[in-house]
Amino acid sequence: MSADQRAGGPATPHVAHKRRPAPTAEELRARIPGWGADLDPADRPSFPRLVWQDGRSGAHWDYPAEQPGGQRRERSVEHAQLTPVFGTAQPLHGVSGAVRRLAYSRYSEGRLAHWLLLMAGDRVDAWGAHARSVLSGRPDQPLTETGVVGEVTHHGLASRRRGNRTDARHHLLDPLVVAGPWVAAAAGAVLGVRALVRTARS
Amino acid sequence: MKAMAYRGPYKVRVEEKARPRIEHPNDAVIRVTLAAICGSDLHLYHGLMPDTRIGHTFGHEFIGVVDEVGSSVQNLTVGDRVMVPFNIYCGTCWFCSRGLSSNCHNVNPNATAVGGIYGYSHTTGGYDGGQSQFVRVPFADVGPSKIPDWMSDEDAVLLTDMTATGYFGAQLADVVEGDTVVVLGAGPVGLVAARSAWLMGAGRVIVVDHLDERLERARTWALAETLNFTHVDDVVLEMKKQTDFLGADSVIDCVGAEADGNLTQHLTGAKLKLQGGSPVALNWAIDGVRKGGTVSVIGAYGPVPNAVKFGDAMNKGLTLRMNQAPVKRQWPRLFEHVKAGHLRPSELVTHRFPLEHIAEAYHVFSSKLDGCIKPLVIPDAA
Incomplete structure (x- = not known):
């Protein structure tokens, strides 16, 4: 630091007190509605952290009744038992279900394999869903499902040009993330068909 | 019923689904009257959260009217107007009994590291969410509350996560009178955290972001100083300069997994998913806070490892x-603060979308088009 910069004396960390003290409580109360309403740390809702809750939040059980239908429900191996309540939104199915079941049954949450298998299951699930949508006669519609119409209805170009958005640097990647697998699958299909045709002709 | 459904990264649509049913004696089925899209929903939308299954309905910010109750429900009746916290919890497990209701052990069989959350993948329990006409609400006697008559729907829905999370983040920062608090991220949670830091006695509040319209809200709504990190070469150095080289007393990370500001971290974390998200904001927090200071993290990250500067955190003696x-x-x-006008979350709503336009809503919010800060979803807009 130059002598000019130190003209007012040493910077705060080199001395015992802040050289620019905070505004007074009176100044802050006048400027900020509600300033200091929760000033006392002991009187904040989440203090202290671990404390016995006598109110029990309306629960009227020591251990909840168990939700039926959990015989095949996947669970983390770090759970000693199936939880008494669980979601049933999208049960495991097919190849993606097998991959996910392996992740849950074989690896704890502390193992990277657990999460990588689940992410692999997600991709398999997505590919399977797209394939089924084609076969069902109601194929996925990338244009409507990506909501790209928002670029027109909500000033896409102007919004991206406004200010100095740092995320604009990678905006072009987003369509690649969405369309990339489709393009790769189409290219794979074309190459596969060509290979089959050549084999059949030879 | 109509419900938002995930179709793979960056793709959602409205589907016809079966109305949820009572699956446990303490379940309720809620007819959703208003929902919101949270910034953390974008992590699901972008495919960052493991075990996000095709067909999953997102949405953990919603209010509604009780449509049906299970046989053991005592505290709610059909027709009640209720707000539902994003946490699903039992109230009596080891963790709930000690106040850690967001870490309930009785609702999420898929993971022990996270509690139950509506519409947030099977990693948080596999419950469909509230961007829908109806939703199953487990432990109806524990989580939901009747909405006070004086409270608006928009304030109520934004208390189910955004406002509570921002306020909680300020508490985690251990603010004492006169502290300098830096808030990373001027999204809705960051704005609430900044406003809440004043309530807890902060002497200075500085909000960091790169979007001008959000920084403008930080100045006018959160009454904070602002720092646009694209206007400086080195945001950590700038934080030091602005605090007389001490560093902030506390820094609140309200950004999480999709942080920008470092292209390598963003690409490896948020786009290529080689990390549990991009830890740019977390690293800025660790480097920008003073020695012995506190870093509060309420931005959400995924469960796989991140490239975090933990050595700096240790050497600086930080509290995380x-x-x-x-x-x-x-x-x-929070009800007191809303009633007194200290926090008015509904003022942060910028967009309202009918459920039928859910794909457009996600795209606009994700791409931050049109100054979008907080979008609401109206299930029965027709």
Whole structure:
């Protein structure tokens, strides 16, 4: 630091007190509605952290009744038992279900394999869903499902040009993330068909 | 019924689904009257959260009217107007009994590291969410509360996560009178955290972002100083300069997994998913806070490892505090603040979309088009 910069004396960390003290409580109360309403740390809702809750939040059980239908429900191996309540939104199915079941049954949450298998299951699930949508006669519609119409209805170009958005640097990647697998699958299909045709002709 | 459905990264649509049913004696089925899209929903939308299954309905910020109750429900009746915290919890497990309701052990069989959350993948329990006409609400006697008559729907829905989480983040920052608090991220949660830091006695509040319209809200709504990190070469150095080279007393990370500001971290974390998200904001927090200071983390990250500067955190003697917010625990005090006008979350709503336009809503919010800060979803707009 130059002598000019130190003209007012040493910077705060080199001395015992802040050289620019905070505004007074009176100044802050006048400027900020509600300033200091929760000033006392002991009187904040989440203090202290671990404390016995006598109110029990309306629960009227020591251990909840168990939700039926959990015989095949996947669970983390770090759970000693199936939880008494669980979601049933999208049960495991097919190849993606097998991959996910392996992740849950074989690896704890502390193992990277657990999460990588689940992410692999997600991709398999997505590919399977797209394939089924084609076969069902109601194929996925990338244009409507990506909501790209928002670029027109909500000033896409102007919004991206406004200010100095740092995320604009990678905006072009987003369509690649969405369309990339489709393009790769189409290219794979074309190459596969060509290979089959050549084999059949030879 | 109509419900938002995930179709793979960056793709969602409205589908016809079966109305949820009572699956447990303490379940309720809620007819959703208003929902919101949270910034953390974008992590699901972008495919960052493991075990996000095709067909999953997102949405953990919603209010509605009780449509059906299970046989053991005592505290709600059909027709009640209720707000539902994003946490699903039992109230009596080891963790709930000690106040950690966001870490309930009885609702999420898929993971022990996270509690139950509506519409947030099977990693948080496999419950469909509230961007829908109806939703199953487990432990109806524990989580939901009747909405006070004086409270608007828009304030109520934004108390189910956004406001409670921002307020909780300020508490985690251990603010004492006169502190300098830096808030990373001027999204809705960051704005609430900044406003809440004043309530806890901060002497200075500085909000960091790169979007001008959000920084403008930080100045006018959160009454904070602002720092646009694209206007400086080195944001950590700038934080030091602005605090007379001491560093902030506390820094609140309200950004999480999709942080920008470092292209390598963003690409490896948010786009290529080689990390549990991009830890740019977390690293800025660690480097920008003063020695012995507190870093509060309420931005959400995924479960796989991140490239975090932990050595700096250790060497600086930092306190790192974080959790999913236990929402209902915040409500009595937040109701007072809303009623007194200290916090008016509905003022942050910028967009309202009918459920039928859910794909457009996600795209606009994700791409931050049209100054979008907080979008609401109206299930029965027709």
